[in-house]
Amino acid sequence: MNFRRHLETDEPDINLIPLIDVLLVILIFLAASTSFSRFSQLSVRLPDATAQSAEAATGLTVTVAADGRYALNGKALPVADADQLSEALRKAAAGRDDPSLVIDADAAATHQAVVRAMEAAGRAGISRIGFTTQAAPAGSGR
Template structure:
């Protein structure tokens, strides 16, 4: 005796539209929250300068080496602090009210060593600072 009632055989089907909607929402969420790291890996190539060189008779030349050593007018400076460089610049610029400082920095010298020379020039009262560049080949 079979007391169970037989239900008509319905075919089971999977509705794909809600599944696609959910996947699209997840895809939009992932695209919106992804961090772009290519800006952190950007390599910067600084341009070369092309300008007419004007020789100024009152220009003081200071060179900065890759190791962070300083040479004023071809003579190595004993100190590497801003105060030491400022003292040497003030002595060299004595009697030159409109002295111009030309910084010849090595391409691999640190940014800190160039800023140290600029700070020393400010302390020595030299307001005109130029940078020497090489011409493009």
């Protein structure tokens, strides 16, 4: 007969396989149900126009938000005046032959913010400037 006390030194094992199975199913569910959308730096509502923009989309793009913030080719610029914006445009246009600038100005942006972008383009040596618009809604009478 064995009258020795049995020592409990073995810890119980935790089975991780069911946990991994559940996490894998959750991961597949999240991957299948996620919708990927493109987010932009600045939210811009373009003004309406019936004519199409003749400017090519291959040049530089300055986005002017309604609150006067700027973005150059989708990257936000921490600029406060035309000199800083001009320097950013000069650096972006370096190495390009006859660079063009497309201004995406929000319909609620101030004239001053748009004129500041045009002034900065002139200082940077960019003479071809265009504006982006969106198609006028049908039945607007324009």
